[in-house]
Amino acid sequence: MSTIKYxxxxxxxxxxxxxxxxxxxxYSTPGKIVDFPYPPTPFMVCRAISAPAALFEILVSSLLPFxxxxxxxxxxxxxxxxxxxxLIGVVALWYIVGLxxxxxxxxxxxxxxxxxxxxxxxxxxxxxxxxLLWLSIWPIIDRGSVLNLTGTILAxxxxxxxxxxxxxxxxVLMRKKTGGRRNxxxxxx
Numbered sequence: 001m002s003t004i005k006y007x008x009x010x011x012x013x014x015x016x017x018x019x020x021x022x023x024x025x026x027y028s029t030p031g032k033i034v035d036f037p038y039p040p041t042p043f044m045v046c047r048a049i050s051a052p053a054a055l056f057e058i059l060v061s062s063l064l065p066f067x068x069x070x071x072x073x074x075x076x077x078x079x080x081x082x083x084x085x086x087l088i089g090v091v092a093l094w095y096i097v098g099l100x101x102x103x104x105x106x107x108x109x110x111x112x113x114x115x116x117x118x119x120x121x122x123x124x125x126x127x128x129x130x131x132l133l134w135l136s137i138w139p140i141i142d143r144g145s146v147l148n149l150t151g152t153i154l155a156x157x158x159x160x161x162x163x164x165x166x167x168x169x170x171x172v173l174m175r176k177k178t179g180g181r182r183n184x185x186x187x188x189x
Contacts, residue, residue, distance in 0.1 A: 006105075007098030014050060014094040015087060021046035022083055044151035048158035051132050052166075053089030060085045100169075122170040129166035132159045 025043035047054040061082045073080045079087070136159035139152045 006101040007095055010094040010098040011091040015091050018046050018050060018087055018090045022079065039148050039151060041148055041151035044148065044155040048155035050090045050093055051159050051162045052128055053086055053093045055128065055131065056089035057082055057086035122173045125166045125170040129163040133163040136160045
């Protein structure tokens with residue numbers, strides 16, 4: 001039995017890493033003058049380390065009016081509201097990852113839900129993996145819009161790793177729920 005509780009340790013560490021990278025990204029300046037916003041490498045790496053949380057931030061930011069015209073952005077401790085939503089997503093994401101790690105280390109299971117719920121969870125994981133894979137490949141396809149090559153490469157690699165992890169997790173979940181059988185139609189009965 002592990003004495004380290006990853007569901008507590010991972011969110012704290014990843015929150016501190018994300019906050020430090022966001023702060024460091026705020027002090028980064030582009031190497032040359034550009035006419036449009038330059039994405040600093042720390043910002044790009046920060047968003048890619050916790051890529052599902054970045055998707056959560058994009059979704060919430062598109063639904064809530066964080067950008068106010070003719071007003072300065074609202075900040076809390078130097079972080080804009082979108083960054084705070086991202087940091088909340090980071091804590092939630094890494095808490096879930098820590099739960100799975102703790103359960104795996106203690107030989108417990110988190111898959112007690114009915115088969116259709118596990119199937120829905122697996123489909124959601126595959127969908128998020130596909131979105132992250134597309135977001136990691138798109139800058140390579142569209143070479144003309146890359147301002148920060150180092151940040152783009154690092155972010156793409158991290159998003160590809162997240163995609164692989166989510167696809168692997170979905171496959172493991174489906175395999176456990178089907179008892180190792182190849183027929184997964186029982187998820188949706």
